[in-house]
Amino acid sequence: MNSVSRQWLQIALDLNSSLSNQDRFDRLLTTIRHTLNCDASALLLFQDQQFTPLAINGLADEVFGRRFDLTFHPRLEAIARAGDIVRFPSDSTLPDPYDGLIPNHEDKLHVHSCIGLPLTIDERLIGAITIDAFDPEQFNNFSDDDLRIISALAASGLHTALLLQQLEKQAVVSHEPLTEKHNIKQEMIGTSTVMNELRSQIDAVAATDLTVLITGETGVGKELVASAIHYHSPRANQNLVYLNCAALPESVAESELFGHVKGAFTGAISHRKGKFELADNGTLFLDEVGELSLALQAKLLRALQYGDIQRVGDDRHIRVKTRIVAATNRSLHEEVKEGRFRADLYHRLSVFPLPVPPLRERENDVVLLAGFFAEQCRNKLGLNTIRLDDKLVSTIKAYHWPGNIRELEHVISRAAVMAKAEEKDGDLLLQTEHLLISDHHQAIDITPAEIDSNTFDYNEDFGLKSATEAFQKELIEQCYKHNHYNWAATARQLKLDNGNLHRLAKRLQLK
Known part of the structure; x- marks a missing residue:
């Protein structure tokens, strides 16, 4: 048995193992990467004329949050319509959805070699695998028949996973006929x-x-x-x-x-x-x-x-x-x-x-959501590519997001508009200087400020009660300003129940 055959066997074993769906999908892409020596790969689910990433290898985390509408991605549309292996020429003028989204290749932002494997069951498209490399000749030694084997194995594995998932839901939800219908409009982005x-x-x-x-x-x-x-x-x-x-x-x-x-x-x-x-x-x-x-x-x-x-x-x-x-x-x-x-x-x-957990408690979900909103901006603004700078990713992961997902969406949207005003070629790189707080139009400050309790001006005419209330008022005002005039964030910093803080603020005539 040659090495390629062993790799196909390994893919088949992984897809039929007792691992979770996510583990099986991740191992599939790892095996593909080792076999084809590619720089990046992705397993995509096809629903309602768009592709949703189920697993990625060699791509930035934000790709997990993106939803690729065929209307705005001609390469993915070509894969969806082809019915067979698609090899894009290295000089193809069609924009690649992953340009600039392969980490550690800052000097090579544009993918050169790209292959699409449509995943079909009974002539019905259920997903795709994309394989990318920077070397234009990387995949020349692999025949279409070799790639069709990967496609057939992956399609079978994905089909089985979807049916099992549907069976689990059907067992507790309804007695309707088994289908592979998914409600992506109600999708919640996040893997935390x-x-x-x-x-x-x-x-x-x-x-x-x-x-x-x-x-x-x-x-x-x-x-x-x-x-x-x-x-x-x-x-x-x-x-x-x-x-x-x-x-x-x-x-x-x-x-x-x-x-x-x-x-x-x-x-x-x-x-x-x-x-x-x-x-x-x-x-x-x-x-x-x-x-x-x-x-x-x-x-x-x-x-x-x-x-x-x-x-x-x-x-x-x-x-x-x-x-x-x-x-x-x-x-x-x-x-x-x-x-x-x-x-x-x-x-x-x-x-x-x-x-429902706040965004600051959702681990790496903020990056996935930023990718989701960035892709929406790419479509709305008619851009070729839009990507997040590494420093920006670190910034949004460190920020506490008092306005949660809504605030993140607005911040990414404004950043895209500002970046577009600076760049005219349709390829945007969102950087930290593009990030603005919604209420005050200032750059996000991720360094927590210390509440300065030494500025309290004690008046000798105060009694204990009056002095305590004056100190409380000044401390709350400082904290409220530091938290960009957000009461919920202020309550968290002061370790108070939100309702109690509102009542205290009213009693101190701060509201």
Whole structure:
């Protein structure tokens, strides 16, 4: 048995081993790299006219977060349409999606030799393997038949992994026919331990009709979690209805929730369904539920308790089978203590509490998310390539991101716009000087500042209580400014509950 045959055998053994899918995919690419002596390779999943990386070898971590839409990547489109091995000539003018994304080759930013292996099952495309090298002649000694063997083995392994994954979900979610349908629009980017745990919790609760209370700081992606719960549930083919409770005027709040009949109030010119009815047999997502008034909380509680609603101006009761998923960035437990939220409603909503981790606790996910947003910017701005400077990557990993994923998205978007203004050739390198804080348009400072408690000016006329309050006020002001005027980040630095800090700030007349 020659060395090439042994490599094929090793690929087959790895793909049929008892390892996890990720380990099998990683070993596949490692074997390919050793066999073909390539500089980089990637295993991609094909869904809804785009490729999603499942495993990478020799590429920057940010590639894991990118989603390659065929509309914007002609090389990947060629691979998807070919039906067989694609060899791109070294002088091809088609932009390579990985240009500048192979680390430690700063002097050779553009890939020269590229091969695409479409992965098909029953003539249906399910993925692809891309193989890249800087040497234009690197793959000349490998025949198409050799590459077809890799393609066939990889396609079989990927197909098996997808079916097993679908079977696991089907066992707890529904009894629908087995398919390979994926909900990439509800995808959550990240491979950190806390995100994998969150996905496990979502899968567990999605299969039930339990009411879910999603908690977490502003910008962590609570709406995305609610969407994932719905689309992984037996209600996935029914409506997911969204209602922002914080933007709900008191005068129309009841009508928005429960609907109204014609003539119920001035302006009610026809019958109208409320959110509960629109979400019947589906899911109603109540965002910022902690902002509801006490009066509306009582009416919401009745709907949850008895499963029926009344339209405004109507005496009839309407039965609904609406699942409730709520979200808040407040501590509802503290709100209950302060009398601003009903205890009975809190217990009804928090049957399954689901905390979403802040970005600073998600290990290397910030790099993947930055790559995801960078790819979005590349598409929107019509760029050839967009990549992240090594120093920028170190900076965003060190920054505490008080605004979480939303802040990261805005920072990367602004950085891309600024970099484009400087570069006219369509190849952007995002650097640290392009990073700006959203509220103050200043470069991100990743060095934690010390809170200077020595600046407190003691007045001899102070009593202990007055002196303590004056010191608290000055310390909170310093910390608040240091954290870019973000109360949640200030609470974390002062090791206080967020709700308690807000109440203290109001008492000290800081709010």
